[in-house]
Amino acid sequence: MPIETTRRAALGLGALGAGAVLLGGCSGDPAPERPRSGGRVRALFAGGGANESMDPHVQPLFIDQARHKALYEKLTQFNADMSPRGQLAEDWTVDEGGARWRFRLRAARFHDGRTVTADDVLASYARITAPADTPRNGRTLLARVDLGNSRAVEERTVELRLTSPTYELPALLAGTGMHIVPADFDDRDPATDAVGSGAFTLASFEAGRSMRAERFGDHWDGGARIGELEILSAESEARGNALLGGQGEYIHDMSATFARSNEDNPDVTVVRTPNSGMAAMAMKTDRAPFDDPRVRKAFRLLVDRERLVDVVSAGTARVGNDVFGSGYRYFDDDLPQRGRDLDRARRLLREAGAQDLEVALDTSEAAPGFVDAATLFAEQAAEAGATVDVRVGNQDTYFSDILDQGVFASYRSGSMPIPNHLALRMVSDAPQNVTGWKRAGFDEAFARAQATADEQERTRRYHELQQELHDDGGLIVWGYTEWINATAASLRGVERDAPPNTADWARFDRVWLE
């Protein structure tokens, strides 16, 4: 029973983001005369079957993230460049060299009418870090928050103390699975009774099928424009058919083929989001043959990035430059773009005594394009005299297999702040140190960068780390990939420049139906 609401959304200043600093680009929509309110939007995402969950702290799938975003909020969230901006936090101050933070909360309400307080924030973080049956993504993000010594200063001011200083805390709190829920959240079953402070309230949820939510009239940001939101599970083929057949208004994660064939369809708007990830190969720098910097350099010079972009991503990616995070805060735009230089590559291999190098490249169908890119790369390496054997492994265990096995592998990453990427993959004890990058000097420099109060100075230090990786690291980044969604032409207010995990990605409180 679709409920057609006729309540007018209280727009007020809401359209301007009510106090939040909007950094994202414009969405490409012409300025509307006046956004309409009411109506129902159906958004379709790849499903997770029975594993879909309304618990915002479990390891979420994209469809879960979209649903959680509608119902719950975090202290902070990401701009398009992965810099943090306040959501429930109105502003924040920091002292003690980055080890003590105070966040002032907005006057926000939960769906049951209670105020969102500092105690709720502390209880939510305690719930995230408590051992649970399901993996909780936020635990690693909160690793250095000392909850025992953190406290509620006032009803709406929370103080977080850290075990080691970092100026990246606001960005950590914006990560996946960091939502703020009421302190008594576990007294209810979120599948039937999810209480958050988001712009929509839960109407019904069935895992593997759909979530229905209705506009929350008491939202601090003036509330959503649409009256009803339904987020449904469907595989790619069905998502495309549903949009074309008028059974949905927003579809997430579509193929380049779908985008191409609907580019000129007047009923469909294809939404391409740049800077949504990287496509790469990872060399293990701690073992032969890639423990020799000359061999690494040679491999970075023999790859034809343009050709990989044209063939594997159908021209949708931008040419990569061997470092993660193009378009994100702290990215060093002055790094020279590396091109192909076969002569130099051959010379370097000769100098390293590796002119007849044979190396296995591990790949699998774990991600689209992996095998294609690996095969094409092997051909490119042959032109420089190196033999690359493509080994297609099991896709279900691929990402755990390549952590410590083999020497060379297909790799990719989604969007995350550059410091998170460094902490996750590039320090000696990083849990996903896929390039075997273990350098004490690098680790110290990274710790120093995070603990630098002055933003300009901090940025300079992050640039130095990227320069080292660009010259000497283990990643060959051949593309910065784009993300493709599509909407019905009648759906307006969808932000184009919003990579997955950012505030305006899968955001439905600002959309309206023409």
Add this chain to the structure above:
Amino acid sequence: MTARAALGRLGVAAAQLLALSVLVFTATEALPGDAAEAVLGEDYTPQQAAEIRARMGLDEPPTIRFLQWWQDLLTGDLGTSLISGRPVTDLVARSLPPTLILAAATVALLVPLAAALGLAAGAGEGGRLDRAVTTATLVLYSIPDFALAMLLVLGLSLQVRLLPATAMGADGWRLLTDPLLLVLPVAVLLCRVAALLVRQVRAGTADAMRSEYAAHARRLGVGRRRLLLRHVAPNALAPASEELARVGDNLFSGVLVVEVVFAVPGVAGGVVDAVAMRDVPVVQGYVFVLGAVTIALNQAAELVSRRLVPRIEQVRR
């Protein structure tokens, strides 16, 4: 059938189910990777994986886990999902209705359709109708389900907007109250399973029409219609009724494709998801229930085919 024979059959069925559960458990265990890896996917870290394994009880030896599962089963409990922690009975019960509705609607249309077409084509062997039916069934049998589904969606939903393109978000109840949603999925399934069955019935009919007893009946002046319905049909349909039980396998793979293409959240999708997530208790639960259904259907088909052609009993008399 005597009580002793019935008991014997039950025993055989139980043994089959036991064998099936051992097989499925071993097969799922033998797959590379486990639920912890599946949950973490791209975010896999060894430490997190170890924690999850410990909490899921995956650090127990497989035999222990298997015996545990059987112990629960004997108390009527199918266990809980490793991934979502929900009872397997719930998951199976939730995804059964849409699949059963799809399958039941298909079978309900399948039997009269296959019998009518097969008898008509077989009776006029070599005629125009026979050639048309033979060609059409061959073509439909050769088109992969997903291609047929795409063609139908393209033609009937996206071009002429006659039927909904997917059953997006519908549960079993919606499928029943909004039968338009069923038209395309059932059409695809029907094309898949009917083709084979029609050819079977047609072949049986043609054989029976050429048989001695049919010729004799004709000599005795039995009318064509009466001959077909009274004498030919039972003999032609007997092999087909056993084929009907085997339709189950075919139907299942068809249902899988249809569930994906039309976004029907049913059993086939549930099984595939569970296998992909290495969610052993859920895979076991689904297969156990499906196995029980299949065995029951096979027994029923055998009974039906005995009724149609009671040869074995005749010999004993």
